[in-house]
Amino acid sequence: MNDKKWNLQTIVLYGINGVIGSGIFLLPGSAYDHLGPASLVAYLFVFVLVMSIALCFAECGSLFEQSGGPYLYAKQAFGDFFGYEVGVMKWIVSIIAWATMAVGFSTALSALIPQIASPVLQKTIAIGIILTLSLVNLLGINIMAYLNNIATVAKLIPMLVFVLGGIWYVEGANYTPFIPSDLTINSVSTAFIIVFFAFTGFENLGVAAGDMENPKRNVPLALIISMSFVSVVYFFVQFNCVGILGADLGGTKTPVADAMGHVWGSNGLLLVTLGTLISIGGLNIASSFNTPRCAQALAEGRLLPKFMMKNNKYNVPYISVLITGGLAILLTLTGSFVELAAISVISRFSQYIPTCIAVPVLRKKNPNHAGYKVPFGIFVPVIAVVASLWLLANADLFKLAAGLGAMILVAPLYILMKKYSSVENSRP
Numbered sequence: 506m507n508d509k510k511w512n513l514q515t516i517v518l519y520g521i522n523g524v525i526g527s528g529i530f531l532l533p534g535s536a537y538d539h540l541g542p543a544s545l546v547a548y549l550f551v552f553v554l555v556m557s558i559a560l561c562f563a564e565c566g567s568l569f570e571q572s573g574g575p576y577l578y579a580k581q582a583f584g585d586f587f588g589y590e591v592g593v594m595k596w597i598v599s600i601i602a603w604a605t606m607a608v609g610f611s612t613a614l615s616a617l618i619p620q621i622a623s624p625v626l627q628k629t630i631a632i633g634i635i636l637t638l639s640l641v642n643l644l645g646i647n648i649m650a651y652l653n654n655i656a657t658v659a660k661l662i663p664m665l666v667f668v669l670g671g672i673w674y675v676e677g678a679n680y681t682p683f684i685p686s687d688l689t690i691n692s693v694s695t696a697f698i699i700v701f702f703a704f705t706g707f708e709n710l711g712v713a714a715g716d717m718e719n720p721k722r723n724v725p726l727a728l729i730i731s732m733s734f735v736s737v738v739y740f741f742v743q744f745n746c747v748g749i750l751g752a753d754l755g756g757t758k759t760p761v762a763d764a765m766g767h768v769w770g771s772n773g774l775l776l777v778t779l780g781t782l783i784s785i786g787g788l789n790i791a792s793s794f795n796t797p798r799c800a801q802a803l804a805e806g807r808l809l810p811k812f813m814m815k816n817n818k819y820n821v822p823y824i825s826v827l828i829t830g831g832l833a834i835l836l837t838l839t840g841s842f843v844e845l846a847a848i849s850v851i852s853r854f855s856q857y858i859p860t861c862i863a864v865p866v867l868r869k870k871n872p873n874h875a876g877y878k879v880p881f882g883i884f885v886p887v888i889a890v891v892a893s894l895w896l897l898a899n900a901d902l903f904k905l906a907a908g909l910g911a912m913i914l915v916a917p918l919y920i921l922m923k924k925y926s927s928v929e930n931s932r933p
Contacts, residue, residue: 510718513727520731522657522787523706523795526606529664529739530781532703533746534760539696541685541755542747545740547693547700552736555704557889559732560879561861562708563725567876568867570720575708575856576802581870582863589808589919590912591859594852595708596799597911600829603792604836607631610785617778631837638793639830645819660787661738663780667765668741674768675748694899701896703739706788707732708856725877796833797825808922851905854893855912861889 511519536544565578575595580588611630615622621630685692707728717723742761746754749764757763762781765773801822804813817823864879864886879885897905 512718513723516717516723516727517730517734518657519791520707520727521735522660523791524704524731524735525660525664525738526706526784526788529703529742530759530761530777530784532699532760533743534754534757535699536696536743537747537754537760538756539692539699540688542680542683543685543688544696544700545743545747547696548736548740548743551697551700551704552740554889554892555701555707555736556729556732557885557892558857558861559707559728561864561886561889563728563877564864564879565860565867566720566724566728567722568871568874574799574802575860576799576806578863578867579859580806582866583859585806585808585923586919587859588806589803589922590916591856592799592803592806592808593915593918594855594912596796596803596829597915598852599792599796599799600832601836603635603789603796603829604631604833606785606788606792607634607833608837610634610782610789613778613782613785617782628837632834634789635793635830635833635837638789639826642793642797642826643817643819643821643823645821657787660780660783663765663776663783664738664742664761666776667745667761668738671745671749671764671768672741675745676751677748679748679751694895698896698899700739704732704735705853706791708853708860722876793830797822797829800825800829808919851897851900852911854897857893858890861886861893 533544536547540547562575562578566574568581569577576588576592579591608627608631611621611627611634614630615627621627746760746764749767750757750760753763754760759777762774762777765777767773769776800809800813803809804811804822804825813825813828814822815824865883868874868878
């Protein structure tokens with residue numbers, strides 16, 4: 506049996522890969538539309554808000570050796586029902602996100618190869634991606650770690666080239682006036698939400714803790730390192746886009762590509778296009794690894810059938826991998842990704858808020874734990890909860906209703922699973 510664990514370097518790269526995606530290649534123009542050059546400030550504020558939430562995840566993660574992430578934290582702090590809600594929603598959202606990213610990859614590829622632009626070919630490619638990654642996943646965590654490291658480093662190359670090389674082409678006049686004259690509270694909140702969602706994905710880091718070396722130490726440390734790195738990269742991507750394109754940044758759908766094209770011509774455009782493909786491909790790799798382990802963690806907690814936790818000779822939950830991949834493939838055939846994605850947006854906060862509230866609860870239950878502790882008492886968790894509620898209050902009403910509706914719909918399944926577990930436990 507192959508039971509080699511991920512080291513800190515691999516965990517950090519996994520965290521970076523899970524956050525940096527196609528959003529940063531498309532984000533700067535939208536943020537500029539609402540705040541102009543002051544969009545740079547949004548990154549600083551959102552960094553503080555996201556780090557507050559990430560630190561709560563870091564403290565909770567330092568208490569556990571096993572996989573599970575937000576589900577495990579909620580379960581230990583508030584009981585099986587809340588753990589079930591968080592865990593099942595995470596699994597559902599992760600499946601939807603994986604299917605969407607698989608189709609996103611084929612869509613981005615069609616921009617480079619127009620011959621595959623038809624919906625049938627794009628869905629065929631998306632299904633091929635899910636099938637291939639599921640099969641690779643079945644061969645063991647070392648292969649997944651290897652692919653994850655390659656994808657993370659490869660996607661960072663064009664981004665770092667842009668950050669380090671583009672800074673020499675910025676023009677100071679493009680940062681004035683720094684604050685738009687028509688700035689409104691609505692513009693500020695909208696920009697904050699846009700930027701905030703570009704940082705999401707860090708919550709996945711603790712999901713596969715059971716496959717990592719010394720997770721009580723390495724999960725919180727990797728969270729802090731990876732999110733700090735991502736924040737610096739994001740800030741300078743925005744800084745360069747503003748400095749190179751100026752007012753032309755507003756309204757563009759491919760801001761980084763436009764900025765690179767402005768500086769380095771067609772070669773710059775090609776580099777960013779390849780970076781986008783690698784970025785989305787990297788997220789597909791991360792999803793193929795962590796999404797089945799959401800189901801495995803729920804099965805270990807007796808909230809999904811126990812056959813979902815069975816491992817093959819490579820210590821991989823093969824039934825969870827096959828079922829998750831099959832459901833993702835079915836979703837690629839429905840074509841309803843836009844509607845389903847609305848649920849994933851709000852349901853992320855069903856992981857953030859319980860985890861932040863769990864910090865003081867788990868401290869009381871484990872007063873002498875030697876793991877990482879968020880500084881300043883409960884101040885940081887309170888800030889994180891308030892920030893999350895503020896973002897929810899400013900979310901689209903349809904997305905809010907869809908997210909809450911999904912949580913209500915899965916609630917009755919909890920009763921069925923409890924009965925199933927009782928029957929299983931009563932068998933000789």
